[in-house]
Amino acid sequence: MNTINIIINILATLWLVIVLPAYLVPLAYGLPPTPTQPARIRKALKLANLQPGETLYDLGAGNGRVLVIAAKEFGARAVGIEAGPVQCVQARMNARFNRVRSQVRVKRGNFFKSDLSEADVVFAYLTSNYVPRLEAQLVKQLKPDARVVTISFDFPNWEPAAFDRRELIFVYTMPPTAGNLGTFLQKQN
Numbered sequence: 001m002n003t004i005n006i007i008i009n010i011l012a013t014l015w016l017v018i019v020l021p022a023y024l025v026p027l028a029y030g031l032p033p034t035p036t037q038p039a040r041i042r043k044a045l046k047l048a049n050l051q052p053g054e055t056l057y058d059l060g061a062g063n064g065r066v067l068v069i070a071a072k073e074f075g076a077r078a079v080g081i082e083a084g085p086v087q088c089v090q091a092r093m094n095a096r097f098n099r100v101r102s103q104v105r106v107k108r109g110n111f112f113k114s115d116l117s118e119a120d121v122v123f124a125y126l127t128s129n130y131v132p133r134l135e136a137q138l139v140k141q142l143k144p145d146a147r148v149v150t151i152s153f154d155f156p157n158w159e160p161a162a163f164d165r166r167e168l169i170f171v172y173t174m175p176p177t178a179g180n181l182g183t184f185l186q187k188q189n
Contacts, residue, residue, distance in 0.1 A: 036125050036151060041069050044123065044169045047162050048149040050074045054120035057081065059111040059134075064091025064104065066123050071095070071103035076121075078104045081111040116141045125151040142174040160184045 036044075045066075050056060052075030058066040061080025064087075070078040078100075082088050088108045095104035107114065112133060116122060119142060124134070135155055138148055147161070154160065154170045159179030162171040170181075 036066065038065060038069060040151065040167055040169070041066050042073065043164060043167055044149045044151060044171075045070060045074055045121075047164055047169055048121050048123075048147045048171050050076050050121050052076065055079065055118050056121045056123060057111075057116055057119040059122065059124045060126060061091050061106060062087050064094040064106065067091060067104045067106070068094055068098045068100055070123075071100035072098055076103070079118075080104070080106045081109060081114050082106060083108070083110060112137060117143065120146055122146070122148045124148065124153075126153060128153040131155055138174070139176065144174055146174045148172040148174070154181055156180050 045056075050070060055077045056067075056070045056074075056079070058070075058078065058080045061067055061082040062084075064080055067078035067080045070076040080088075080091050082091060085108060088106050091104075091106045092101075095101045095106070116137070122138065122142065124130075126134070131153065135157065142148070148155075148171070150170045150172075152168045155172060155176065157178065157180065158172050158176035160170045160181060161173040161177075163169070163181065163184060
């Protein structure tokens, strides 16, 4: 075998061992790896009124950009829960590179099996398929006045405390208020 074939085989093996699982593990949990744009993250964290010293949990932390922005720009402690091992490494490296490693913790695992009770703010960019199960977990675990900020999906049985129509950002305060987006919008008029 010549050197070029060896290099191609090594790269193909690395792709199969590292890159492919980075996408397959989150998909096994039913979550497509879709990063949130930094401007949208900032807007969501402002809308949720994240304060210095508060603790933010990011469900499905991916590469850790939400964690870094929360720690670096808002002065929060940030905890990411991520199923993908490659994404966990990326998130930790991102925190280290941005010099916020002491404020960021990344846990590998399923957020449905995680304790969220320390969260002041929970950030979630998921699909609506997770709403019923997540709704029950949040009600059970979150303390009063904790906020839940979601992007592109809402809780149909909860009335948001704040809503950004353009960016589809929803903020809920615990315990949730019965209602929905419609009841929220009626109060705004």
